[in-house]
Amino acid sequence: MSDPTPTKAPEAPASDSAPVKASSGIMPFLRKIGVENVALVFAIIALAGVIGSQNASFFKPANIAAIGNYVVIMGLLAVVQTVVIIMGGIDISVGSIAGLSSVLAGMIFASSSNWAFSMIVPLAVGAVCGLFNGCVVIFGRITPLIATLATLSSYKGIAQLVSNGRAQGYTGADPVYIFFARGSVLFIPALVWVLIIVAALIHVMLRYTRVGRDIYAVGGNDMAARLSGINVNQRILTVFVLAGVVAAIAGILITARTGSGQPVSGSEGMEMLAVTGAALGGAALRGGKGSIISTIFAVILLGVLMNGMTLLGINPFWQNIAQGALLISAVVIQQLSSGERRVGLPK
Amino acid sequence: MRISKIAAAGLAAALLATTFGCSSGQESAPPATSADAGGDGGASGAIEIAFLQKQGDQQYFVDEIAGAKKAADEAGDVTITSADLGDDANKAISEVEAAIARGVQGIIIVVPDQAVGPNVIKLATDAGIPIMAADDGIVDDAGNAAPFTGFNGTDMGNKVGEKAAELYQAAGWDPADTAILASWKQDLSVCTDRVEGALDKFTSIVGADKTPREIQVGTDNTPTNAQDKATATLTANSDVKHWIVWGCNDENTTGVTTALQNGGVAPADIISVGLGAYLACKDWAAGQDTGNKAALYISGIDVGYAAVKAMVAKIRDNTPLPPETIAATYMADASNYESVGVVCT
Numbered sequence: 084m085s086d087p088t089p090t091k092a093p094e095a096p097a098s099d100s101a102p103v104k105a106s107s108g109i110m111p112f113l114r115k116i117g118v119e120n121v122a123l124v125f126a127i128i129a130l131a132g133v134i135g136s137q138n139a140s141f142f143k144p145a146n147i148a149a150i151g152n153y154v155v156i157m158g159l160l161a162v163v164q165t166v167v168i169i170m171g172g173i174d175i176s177v178g179s180i181a182g183l184s185s186v187l188a189g190m191i192f193a194s195s196s197n198w199a200f201s202m203i204v205p206l207a208v209g210a211v212c213g214l215f216n217g218c219v220v221i222f223g224r225i226t227p228l229i230a231t232l233a234t235l236s237s238y239k240g241i242a243q244l245v246s247n248g249r250a251q252g253y254t255g256a257d258p259v260y261i262f263f264a265r266g267s268v269l270f271i272p273a274l275v276w277v278l279i280i281v282a283a284l285i286h287v288m289l290r291y292t293r294v295g296r297d298i299y300a301v302g303g304n305d306m307a308a309r310l311s312g313i314n315v316n317q318r319i320l321t322v323f324v325l326a327g328v329v330a331a332i333a334g335i336l337i338t339a340r341t342g343s344g345q346p347v348s349g350s351e352g353m354e355m356l357a358v359t360g361a362a363l364g365g366a367a368l369r370g371g372k373g374s375i376i377s378t379i380f381a382v383i384l385l386g387v388l389m390n391g392m393t394l395l396g397i398n399p400f401w402q403n404i405a406q407g408a409l410l411i412s413a414v415v416i417q418q419l420s421s422g423e424r425r426v427g428l429p430k
Numbered sequence: 431m432r433i434s435k436i437a438a439a440g441l442a443a444a445l446l447a448t449t450f451g452c453s454s455g456q457e458s459a460p461p462a463t464s465a466d467a468g469g470d471g472g473a474s475g476a477i478e479i480a481f482l483q484k485q486g487d488q489q490y491f492v493d494e495i496a497g498a499k500k501a502a503d504e505a506g507d508v509t510i511t512s513a514d515l516g517d518d519a520n521k522a523i524s525e526v527e528a529a530i531a532r533g534v535q536g537i538i539i540v541v542p543d544q545a546v547g548p549n550v551i552k553l554a555t556d557a558g559i560p561i562m563a564a565d566d567g568i569v570d571d572a573g574n575a576a577p578f579t580g581f582n583g584t585d586m587g588n589k590v591g592e593k594a595a596e597l598y599q600a601a602g603w604d605p606a607d608t609a610i611l612a613s614w615k616q617d618l619s620v621c622t623d624r625v626e627g628a629l630d631k632f633t634s635i636v637g638a639d640k641t642p643r644e645i646q647v648g649t650d651n652t653p654t655n656a657q658d659k660a661t662a663t664l665t666a667n668s669d670v671k672h673w674i675v676w677g678c679n680d681e682n683t684t685g686v687t688t689a690l691q692n693g694g695v696a697p698a699d700i701i702s703v704g705l706g707a708y709l710a711c712k713d714w715a716a717g718q719d720t721g722n723k724a725a726l727y728i729s730g731i732d733v734g735y736a737a738v739k740a741m742v743a744k745i746r747d748n749t750p751l752p753p754e755t756i757a758a759t760y761m762a763d764a765s766n767y768e769s770v771g772v773v774c775t
Contacts, residue, residue: 138532140531140532140533141532143531143532143533145527145530145531146528146531146532148527148531149524149527149528149530149531150528152523152524152527153521153524153527153528156520243617246617247617248616248617248618249545249617249619250519250543250544250545250546253545253548253571255548255549255552255571256571258454258456261454261455261456262454262455262456263455264455264523264549265453265455265456265553266452266453266454266455266456267451267452267453267455268451268452269451269452270451271451273455337519337520340519340520340523340549341519341520341522341523341543341545341546341549342545342546342548342549342571343543343545343546345519345520345543345545346617347517347617348517348518348519348520348542348543350520351517351518352516352518390528393511393513393525393528394511394528394532396509396510396511396512399486399487399512399513399514400487400514402514
């Protein structure tokens with residue numbers, strides 16, 4: 084009996100989204116930069132145009148900065164959720180990890196007054212939480228959805244337990260935390276820089292490194308990936324640890340923004356916004372497809388929508404409806420364009 | 431050679447950064463002009479007030495916005511822009527930033543967590559925009575309270591405890607087979623203040639020796655969750671014959687009361703005193719025999735109205751915002767809920 088012939092694993096797509104076919108005209112150009120990206124940019128421009136025509140304050144630099152700050156926490160979690168989804172998984176515990184990290188940052192800073200220590204420990208705890216998620220998935224043979232549904236509850240409980248359910252510490256007088264909360268570099272808020280840097284690093288990892296190609300391969304076909312020599316378990320653990328660390332960064336920024344460690348407030352429900360951002364950006368929940376740039380555009384679109392609806396004085400209840408409608412519209416358009424037969428449950 | 435180029439580029443970037451558009455975040459932002467912000471000199475013409483609320487989907491807060499818009503309509507040329515902050519402290523900061531960015535003349539905020547108070551006040555005062563807290567007070571980083579309109583949580587709890595004590599004494603129950611079931615979202619300090627206030631007042635009236643044991647139940651402040659938790663509590667305490675119920679809001683007390691009644695406890699063996707009256711009133715309106723005996727009515731309409739009226743006076747006439755405006759509360763029951771102003775939808 085011979086060893087199975089190694090199968091070539093799928094590689095990261097040449098563009099930011101779907102693989103491209105060679106042809107001439109404008110379509111190759113659009114495909115190269117990603118049809119989803121073009122659609123999202125057009126949607127952002129159209130939405131901004133409509134809102135701005137009704138209220139010119141929308142285009143004020145301070146309002147643009149406010150939109151930027153608004154999307155940072157959601158953006159960080161959506162970016163890392165995209166990586167998990169590309170790998171074929173999902174991590175809905177990221178909001179709880181952010182809450183736990185936030186409260187730890189607040190408590191450690193309150194007791195030590197050392198900003199560096201108060202940031203390093205939550206990052207380490209975030210990594211451990213991610214590692215635990217990955218171990219439960221791999222060794223417990225539990226699907227990522229169920230595993231992280233369980234840890235969503237557990238990590239939230241730990242955050243409430245250590246904080247007794249109350250906001251902890253006060254970071255509003257520390258220069259470093261103040262810088263992250265209100266500082267700016269080159270007119271861009273420091274918070275937004277954190278999102279830009281994290282997103283850029285993850286984009287580079289996915290597009291230009293072996294690890295990134297392996298993640299696409301595992302999401303595309305994990306059996307083929309394993310047969311081609313990829314250490315699938317190691318890659319899964321890497322992605323979950325990455326999710327934990329980025330969620331911890333989000334938690335630290337929540338502490339900076341709010342001035343105290345928040346066990347639940349600010350992070351509860353963020354996991355669903357993160358999935359919304361990733362799905363709106365075209366990440367396929369079955370794995371193997373997705374891009375960081377598209378997710379960032381999707382998060383900006385959500386931020387513009389939310390800011391605009393408040394600006395125009397639209398009933399807050401409509402915001403939930405609009406968010407859901409936007410997600411359904413985007414995903415339906417993507418699915419219909421995929422040419423999948425409309426029979427039975429979608430794949 | 432390459433290293434020196436990188437060093438030079440880094441130095442250039444650092445110089446650029448320190449020269450253009452960089453901020454440590456510790457500087458005060460330039461205040462908005464008086465025309466924009468309605469600062470010290472007062473402002474005329476159209477004005478916009480941002481009314482930012484936690485849990486904006488609860489009826490109390492929906493009423494509060496209705497009261498705010500009523501005051502705005504009466505003042506004329508005043509726009510109220512509302513936003514639902516949920517329980518999200520981070521969103522509170524984002525919405526304050528967005529309101530400042532679009533140049534509102536005043537901000538009224540019900541914070542999801544009082545811990546964000548210093549940062550919220552800092553943002554508004556740096557921008558020269560008057561800010562008022564509604565329902566839950568906030569302080570700046572020096573401990574100075576922002577102007578406040580609303581209710582006192584401990585005082586509300588005291589009134590609930592007082593009514594429960596009155597009904598308990600009238601019922602003549604034995605404390606040995608009676609229990610107090612207190613339910614609330616235990617990570618919300620404003621809720622904790624209410625239930626602690628209720629127990630303190632109850633104990634001071636009936637005496638510590640006649641105060642039944644208290645069973646504390648953590649909920650998410652929704653009726654369904656309170657009902658689920660109370661069902662399990664009832665199972666675990668089958669020896670209890672009489673129940674006294676209070677909680678953070680009507681959602682908790684009506685949920686618990688429903689669970690007790692579904693579990694076979696007769697309405698006559700339940701003294702439930704709610705907070706809000708907007709759910710308890712439904713049993714009263716339907717003429718049901720219910721354990722929901724009374725509820726403290728707090729009018730969101732009154733708070734929203736008073737807050738906007740004070741803010742408009744500040745912006746238009748530069749009348750100082752009153753440091754504290756405590757709205758009136760009324761104890762409602764099946765006999766008087768309509769006359770005290772409860773609108774039962």
